[in-house]
Amino acid sequence: MEDSHFEDAIVHSWHKNVNAWTSAVRGAEIRSRVTVTNAAIVNAVVAKAPKRVLDLGCGEGWLVRALTDLGLSAVGVDVVPALIEKAAASGGDFRVMSYQAFAGGAWSQTLDCVVCNFSLLGKDIVADVLAALPSILSPQGHCIIQTLHPAYSDETYCDGWRQGSWAGFSDEFTEPAPWYFRTLSSWIAMFSDCGLQLKEMLEPLNTETGKPASVIFVLAPATYA
Template sequence: MNIEPLSDTKIIDSWYKNALPWTNAVRSGEIESRNLVTNQAIIDTFMSYSPQSVLDLGCGEGWLTRELAVQGMHVIGVDVVPELIEKAQQAGGDFFNVSYEEIQQGKLSISVDAIVCNFSLFGKESVEGLFTTITTLLNPNGLFIVQTLHPLVACGDFSYQDGWREGSWAGFNDDFTDPAPWYFRTLESWVKLFNDNGLRLIEVREPVHPKTQKPASIIFISCNIGVLPGL
């Protein structure tokens, strides 16, 4: 099958090919920015709000799902890649093989206090479609929390406008192949995605990398009715 090189389909194709090396890299602590900054940043965000039930969308091999469960939350993880879900299930926890498109079609019947996408929103149409479904999966006052690449840092030398970018495994080991492309969004575009889909941003965090002193990521915390939980 001929796959468009800059597309949502190509992203999924790449993750199918790299499920095992990704699992190994995460579990062996090969990814410096995650070890130093972003893993703890997303955990701290959840500890600030303490939801009882969580849906981890694009959970990968399941590290965050398991970590939040250790913190006393009831967490379910879903991912489109069967091998990642298999690895996640082997390590323990509630995991299911579901795509964003299937979620948009109503194939995930669930209602939770919080939904998290931790570096799992790199497509275009799939992400935009998923956003239209988020509020239907949240309890009243539910939170949608997204950690992703910081637009100002991830932009690099390219022009600061939405568009597809080629992927890279720079910094990873040689087991990785065929890097996934990703769709770059400006900060303005991210904010619009939340606002256009009934999600009000209530906080934005910018975890700083201790070595570069630049944002390692950006974390958006939104609420489905625009009210802080508990108020």
């Protein structure tokens, strides 16, 4: 099956699950987020003291609101108009923008931080997005990515598409999105290819399972590293 089919299926899934996702996030139904990963990404961003932050793939907007409450200037973009409507209705600066548009230069303002919080699920489009970052990050800027830890997968440890699942979520969810699994070495090689250098790698621990709840990559433009 073509990569483009999987990429399209990701976007289609999010169009289908706007209400279910918004309810789950705002109703604190996703335990790992409540206990570990939400605080982990907020702390990682705040630690870099950015003045202007972009949440790329912002969903219903919780992270933008959290950062704004802490005094940061934050903007969120997402490809799904209904998610942006949900986000804007609760206050904040939100805009509809696809990853293709972003990679093609639709965003031109200089940023101190670009955050991708569990929002890089695809294959080629992820590299396209990351390659666009060095030109818009400030000299001391960072990209901070939180994603599933490679230890999460019980399948063979190699790059490839994986079937999505809403296991553990409410029955409101439907048509789970596929996602592209990368080994740690593949992530790091892609960063280098895109003009970014890995500065830190954090592994927030789920104390209930004793396993990493996620991995957080803190990147800087290689030119300034």
